[in-house]
Amino acid sequence: MNPERTRSSRFLNRRTYLGLTGATVAGMVGATSAASAADEAYETVTVPEGEREVVNVDDGETLENVLYDVTACGAGVTIVAYGSDWTIRNIAVRGQVDMGDNTVIGGAVTDGGSARIENVWIGDGAVYEADGGIGIWLDPEHDGHLTIDRVNVQKMGNNAFYCSSPGGNGNGTVTFRNCYAANCGVAHYRLPRGVVDNCVAAVTDDRQHRKGRGVWAWSPGPVFVQDSQFAMNGHHYSFVPGAEDEGSTIVVAGTQWDDEFRGGWTDAYGGTAYFAGGNGNDPQNVVPAGCPTSPADAVED
Known part of the structure; x- marks a missing residue:
């Protein structure tokens, strides 16, 4: 099935995007069907000045092999994925998104299902401002499992991976593998339960x-x-277990982490970090193997 796509100058944010999922997107903004052509390596979608591309991915659908060019002033893109068994892969965003406190990819895995986001470049980031831009955001209704593999997110003002919302509602999980996040505000990997495996924050x-x-x-x-x-x-803690006066638990193994900022972690919210074997305090700023280091890396895979 082909994802639905439209352009809109009205920006979504993490609080309102669910109102524009599924049939609502098609009904409100007249989305038309447009997927990458089978006979091309990838499709380039150039977003005009002052507009934002909105792409809807539903149950069982795959969005792949698309480069979104947002180099025009005020241009942005949001991919909304909701349902189960959906996939987003080989996607690149070229240029800084300019869309305030909004997300590039937002969604939820529902009905206890699973979904994947893999081989994605959002490394050009967002225009610098308070709370400017989110890489990937999960909705509170997420109750399945999302795997995020080989995704590069940089220079977001409001979290690289903002996946904590399901903690108090949908109770879904997330696994990060081979991801890179750098120079983002608030947090780089933010989640209520799950795994961060072979990933880097810098x-x-x-x-x-x-x-x-x-x-x-x-x-x-x-x-x-x-x-x-x-x-x-x-510049900040490597690990923070807990938020809003509710503790959480982080278990760390085989990991190099920076302890220069107030010891590297805090129990201010009543949470605990357990340090198993193989850890150290000599972290390297490297992109994991297979994670894209440019837009071309993502779409020409």
């Missing part, structure tokens, strides 16, 4: 909206971190 920018937490585990937990690198360079 902060090399000392501006306020570019230096977020490494892993922020929200209630109820646990979050398992393994074989990863957190090169925070003293």
